[in-house]
Amino acid sequence: MLDKKAKEKIIKKFQTHTNDTGSSQVQIAILSAEIQELTEHLKKHKHDFSSRRGLLRKVSERRRLLKYLQKEDQKAFQDLAVKLKLKIANKMIEEEQEKALKEQELEKMIKGEDNDTEEAD
Numbered sequence: 001m002l003d004k005k006a007k008e009k010i011i012k013k014f015q016t017h018t019n020d021t022g023s024s025q026v027q028i029a030i031l032s033a034e035i036q037e038l039t040e041h042l043k044k045h046k047h048d049f050s051s052r053r054g055l056l057r058k059v060s061e062r063r064r065l066l067k068y069l070q071k072e073d074q075k076a077f078q079d080l081a082v083k084l085k086l087k088i089a090n091k092m093i094e095e096e097q098e099k100a101l102k103e104q105e106l107e108k109m110i111k112g113e114d115n116d117t118e119e120a121d
Helices: 002-016 025-045 049-072 075-084 087-120
Strands: none
Touching: 002 025, 025 049, 025 075, 049 075, 049 087, 075 087
8 A cells, every 4th residue: 555655746746737636647647556566565475365356456447547548638648658657558559549440441341332332223
């Protein structure tokens, strides 16, 4: 668990405005610090399964917040990913690009079918 001073330092570093304590960026940064701390703990205490469960919960919560931020503000998402050096953000960007390519291919196929039916008439 992060102490109060460490949390305040993270909040000051990632806040979007002066009184910001709960924006997505701040929440993701705090979760990332907690995940890092829990990971170090689990390297020493391999059989601490309740902490492992807490770690998995924090990872999934961070992933949910990252998806939301990516959908709402792409630039803020990329800036945060660079600042926090998140590997998962790169994976999420690749998945989003693949999804866009598939949608474009599907649209081309649909347009192609429409053109084929018009030519047959």
